[in-house]
Each structure stands twice: as C-alpha cells, then as structure tokens.
C-alpha cells in the first residue's frame with residue numbers, strides 16, 4: 012500500500028492526467044483472482060476485471076511469476092533482432108486458432124489496424140479498399156478503429172475519419188449482401204459484440220457471411236479482442252460456429268493483464284506484410300510474450316476452458332432465475348462467462364448499487380449490464396454476485412414502482 016489519501020490520488024489525476032475517461036471514484040490498490048481491494052482495504056468481487064483484461068484473474072500466480080522471471084533476463088528487444096519467445100507464443104496461438112502467422116502489437120485497436128492494413132494491401136492491386144463493419148460494433152479508438160466502429164458517437168468531433176469504412180446492421184445477411192460491392196476488401200465483426208451490448212452472432216448468419224466472403228475474395232476479420240482466450244468456453248469464440256475467419260485480432264486477456272495484442276492472419280495471406288510495410292516498437296517484447304505464454308499455460312494446466320463452461324452454465328442459470336423474479340430484466344444473453352443483462356430501464360443506478368455493495372460489473376449501451384467474471388470464478392462467488400445484483404435490481408424496481416405510482420396518483 013502506498014498509503015496515499017485516495018482524495019489526493021484523485022486530485023493529482025485531475026491536475027495532471029488528460030481526463031478522457033469517465034471514472035468511478037474508486038482507487039484500487041491490490042488484486043488477486045476474482046477480488047480487488049481499494050485504498051481503504053475494502054474488498055470487491057470483480058466481475059469485470061480490468062475491462063476483461065485480467066481474464067484468468069488478477070495477478071495470476073503463473074503470470075506474475077513469468078513477468079518477474081523475464082523482467083530480470085530481458086525486458087525489451089527491438090524488432091530488428093530476434094528473441095526466442097515470439098515464435099514460441101505465435102506457435103501457441105496458431106495451434107489453438109487456424110493455420111496462420113501472427114503479427115504482435117500492444118492493444119486491440121492496433122491489432123485491428125494491422126488487420127485493416129493487411130486486407131487493403133492484399134486487395135490493393137485490384138483497387139479494392141472498402142471495409143464493412145457492423146452497427147453497434149466496437150473496434151478501438153485509433154482513427155481506423157473509430158472509422159470501423161459502428162457507433163457514430165465515437166467519431167463525433169474527430170471527423171474527417173478514414174475513408175472507405177461503412178457499417179451495416181449485425182446479424183442481417185441481406186444488408187451485408189447489399190453493401191458488398193466491387194471495392195469491398197474486408198468485413199470485420201465480433202462473434203459476440205461486447206461493447207454493443209453482448210449480442211451473439213447467429214450461427215447461420217456467420218456461416219453465410221463466411222461463404223459470401225470466400226466467394227467474393229473478401230478478407231473476413233473476426234475481432235476477438237474481448238471474446239478470445241477462453242472467455243466463451245472455447246479458446247476463441249469462432250470455434251463455436253464451425254467456421255474460421257481469414258484474420259483474427261486479439262488483445263485484452265492475451266497477456267493476463269500485461270499489454271499485448273496480436274493480429275492472426277491465414278498462412279497464405281500473412282506474408283502480404285513484408286519487411287517495412289508494418290511495425291510497432293514495443294510489439295511482442297520478451298516480457299509481453301512471457302506473460303501471454305503463462306496465460307496459455309494456465310488455461311491448459313488448470314483446465315480453465317472446461318471450468319468456464321461449468322461456471323458459465325451456473326452463471327446463466329442464476330441470471331435466468333433472476334430474470335424470472337425481476338420486472339426490469341428484459342433479456343439475459345451471452346455465452347460462457349460473457350453475459351449481458353438487458354434492463355428495461357437505465358442501468359447506471361444498478362451498476363452504482365452493485366459497486367456500493369462490493370461488486371464490480373459494467374454497464375454498456377445505457378441499459379445492458381455486462382458481467383464477465385474471471386475464468387477462475389467459483390460457483391459460490393457467482394451466487395454472492397447474484398445476490399448483490401438482485402438487491403441492486405430490487406431497489407431500482409422499487410424506485411420505478413414509486414415513480415409510476417406517483418404518476419398514476
């Protein structure tokens with residue numbers, strides 16, 4: 012513990028840090044597994060760990076040890092030399108993905124940038140450059156990221172954005188077919204939209220999108236920045252759908268908390284990015300690769316995919332029971348340990364009440380509670396979270412009943 016007064020922590024932040032984040036007034040000091048502790052030593056159950064980054068839990072033993080070990084040997088190597096961990100990690104990703112090669116970077120937005128550059132370069136000689144994304148998607152905050160993201164509010168004030176991007180409704184094959192034209196080079200989608208409100212792709216839709224892209228030689232990019240690394244009960248979400256993308260992007264929980272992103276491209280198109288065409292100074296550092304290798308090791312040795320399926324079934328059972336008891340839950344959706352609870356009312360007060368009672372979750376799209384506990388979560392922790400959520404929802408329901416009552420009287 013640093014011992015700094017939390018009020019001073021917050022004051023220093025606003026004095027010196029660009030205030031681009033909407034913040035919750037919570038100063039966190041320590042984390043372990045499914046728990047985090049604030050500056051006053053108060054414990055929270057973290058069901059949205061680091062915006063889904065600490066996917067296997069905070070400070071997982073294998074990740075912390077791998078980082079410590081590697082930090083004493085070699086932290087960074089420039090990408091014009093080799094170090095042994097990049098190839099080993101790429102091999103591990105490919106073993107779980109599809110025949111491919113990997114470009115390493117540092118974030119989800121950067122992984123998508125690499126995917127867009129590859130897709131455009133691949134189709135450049137034919138004059139194809141248009142990239143189609145989905146409405147309500149989220150692909151990051153760089154210029155190409157906000158250009159691809161199918162939510163105009165992320166672009167407002169930053170125009171002009173990158174030309175050649177357009178969005179169509181998700182899960183709507185006809186809309187995509189209409190949008191594909193002679194200039195289309197890529198389609199990007201999240202198999203489960205996260206930021207967009209935990210919306211799962213329809214399997215028949217994904218199969219048809221795959222066929223359309225293959226027929227028209229369009230690069231199909233799956234953004235698995237949020238769904239990857241076991242979150243849905245399989246290493247990557249596309250594995251639930253019986254098809255493979257041409258390119259997949261990863262970040263968030265790939266490094267178990269340490270920043271690393273990856274663009275995974277089908278083997279026969281990956282060499283499109285030849286020396287000098289794309290680069291990033293920090294991409295695939297020994298430290299980042301060591302952390303990501305420890306994540307794969309944890310998932311495999313601790314059988315976390317099976318654990319996710321079992322814990323996920325428990326989470327969805329409990330959430331669906333809660334829905335039956337609640338007047339303000341419209342829908343429960345998701346897969347594995349990625350759940351969205353859509354309310355009929357704004358979710359901010361429920362989010363805040365959960366925080367007050369020691370449960371961290373997320374609220375997206377105004378009324379969708381996003382619940383994504385670490386893959387190591389236990390049933391009794393899920394039960395505890397559900398009882399906190401139920402209390403929070405009950406108090407919101409009673410507020411709404413009172414409001415309606417006062418409108419009637």
Ligand SMILES: Cc1ncc(COP(=O)(O)O)c(C=O)c1O
Nearest residue numbers: 118119120149150151236237262
């Ligand atoms: C699906 C998806 N893609 C891309 C990103 C951007 O990742 P980053 O914030 O690491 O750039 C996010 C972040 O939330 C995401 O959820």
